[in-house]
Amino acid sequence: MRRILHIDMDAFFAAVEQKRHPELKGKPLVIGGSGDPTQRGVVSTGSYEARKFGVHSAMPLRTAYKLCPHAVFLPVDYQEYSRVSKIVKRILRKIGPIMEDVGIDEAFLDISQIKKPEEEIAREIKEEIKKQAGLTCSIGIAPNKLLAKIASDMQKPDGLTVIQNEDIEKHIWPLSVRKLWGVGPKTETALKDMGIDTIGRLASQSLDTLVETFGKSYGHYLYEASRGIDESPLITHWEPKSASREITFQTDVSNWQEIARTLAGLTKEVTNDLHRTRHKGKNVTVKIRFSDFETHTRAKTLKTTTNSKEEIRIAAFDCLGRFELKKKVRLVGVRVGGLEKE
DNA sequence: TCTGGGGTCCTGCCGCAC
DNA sequence: TCTGGTGCGGCAGGACCC
Numbered sequence: 519m520r521r522i523l524h525i526d527m528d529a530f531f532a533a534v535e536q537k538r539h540p541e542l543k544g545k546p547l548v549i550g551g552s553g554d555p556t557q558r559g560v561v562s563t564g565s566y567e568a569r570k571f572g573v574h575s576a577m578p579l580r581t582a583y584k585l586c587p588h589a590v591f592l593p594v595d596y597q598e599y600s601r602v603s604k605i606v607k608r609i610l611r612k613i614g615p616i617m618e619d620v621g622i623d624e625a626f627l628d629i630s631q632i633k634k635p636e637e638e639i640a641r642e643i644k645e646e647i648k649k650q651a652g653l654t655c656s657i658g659i660a661p662n663k664l665l666a667k668i669a670s671d672m673q674k675p676d677g678l679t680v681i682q683n684e685d686i687e688k689h690i691w692p693l694s695v696r697k698l699w700g701v702g703p704k705t706e707t708a709l710k711d712m713g714i715d716t717i718g719r720l721a722s723q724s725l726d727t728l729v730e731t732f733g734k735s736y737g738h739y740l741y742e743a744s745r746g747i748d749e750s751p752l753i754t755h756w757e758p759k760s761a762s763r764e765i766t767f768q769t770d771v772s773n774w775q776e777i778a779r780t781l782a783g784l785t786k787e788v789t790n791d792l793h794r795t796r797h798k799g800k801n802v803t804v805k806i807r808f809s810d811f812e813t814h815t816r817a818k819t820l821k822t823t824t825n826s827k828e829e830i831r832i833a834a835f836d837c838l839g840r841f842e843l844k845k846k847v848r849l850v851g852v853r854v855g856g857l858e859k860e
Numbered sequence: 861t862c863t864g865g866g867g868t869c870c871t872g873c874c875g876c877a878c
Numbered sequence: 879t880c881t882g883g884t885g886c887g888g889c890a891g892g893a894c895c896c
Contacts, residue, residue, distance in 0.1 A: 550864080551864065558862095558864080559864060560862095560864050561864095562864085562896090576863080577862090578862050578864095580862065621867095621895080623896075624896075699894090699895080700893090700894065700895085701894090702893060702895085703894095704892085704893060705893080733870080735869090735870065735871090736871095736893095759867085759868070759869095761867090762867075763865085763866085764866080765865085766865085801888085801889095803889090811863070813891080814890080814891085815889085815890060816890085817888075817889055819887085849864090849865095853866095
């Protein structure tokens with residue numbers, strides 16, 4: 519049987535800030551956007567003290583400010599979090615070389631081949647992260663990624679949770695369907711309408727019902743996930759498939775020239791990224807979000823892959839020209855997909 | 861009233877080729 | 879010549895993740 523660890527840093531961005539600004543320890547702290555809660559932006563991470571006031575990730579900064587006006591608001595400092603993240607990942611790779619990176623603050627480790635008790639490995643990881651980065655994490659141990667991820671979330675912060683196949687009925691089935699990776703707000707509502715709120719209720723559905731309701735691929739996934747089945751391997755190496763840049767205006771814009779100027783700037787940044795990472799792309803997509811939050815895209819496929827600034831800019835403007843800009847624009851973005859290594 | 865930015869993957873539709 | 883099935887690429891939108 520496989521043994522998989524899921525390591526999840528506790529309130530990562532907030533914890534990094536509290537580490538380098540010790541005077542913020544124990545205080546409600548909200549990291550997000552430009553750090554100005556009167557500007558547009560959302561919460562990336564709230565400290566546990568801020569969460570007590572109902573502040574959570576993805577919440578508009580303005581809402582967070584209303585809930586917790588005395589919180590300290592700070593901008594996101596990706597450079598610093600990446601630096602700390604690298605320290606953490608180095609520790610993990612040293613302990614278990616089969617590692618899957620999941621964003622800046624999470625990872626899976628496959629420790630099936632390591633001849634040491636799993637909980638001892640987990641404690642060693644916690645100790646090293648505490649020693650080298652001064653931070654705490656929560657760890658889940660299970661026979662697969664799906665269950666390990668659920669487990670790491672069960673006792674936060676600084677938790678260590680082991681889930682065996684025999685525990686599924688007792689410890690996984692009572693949980694909300696939202697705890698399953700891949701079940702978001704839309705699917706949660708759809709399931710609720712079917713009278714399904716827990717993973718156990720989901721597991722009582724027939725494969726036919728789920729496939730009929732959610733399609734072949736997702737239906738199969740839900741059927742297996744609700745039973746704790748997940749054979750997916752760790753992805754230890756991956757190549758990007760697209761590169762993109764987008765920006766939300768502080769106030770909605772109706773001036774076409776400003777939109778065009780912004781698009782030109784974003785296109786330049788994306789092509790710079792392509793040059794830096796030595797990639798070429800095949801298709802260009804422009805995204806426009808209007809003031810009513812309606813979002814549309816226009817795409818163009820090129821004859822050959824390219825990283826030419828000129829070619830990508832022309833394609834992007836071709837896409838922009840196909841929009842009817844009758845409403846004010848809130849966001850503009852550009853993406854280059856179909857990437858290949860140069 | 862509010863709802864970021866960087867990604868991935870899936871689905872449905874359309875036109876086209878065979 | 880007409881019709882239908884099928885497969886595929888391109889496109890648009892949507893759901894989800896951190």
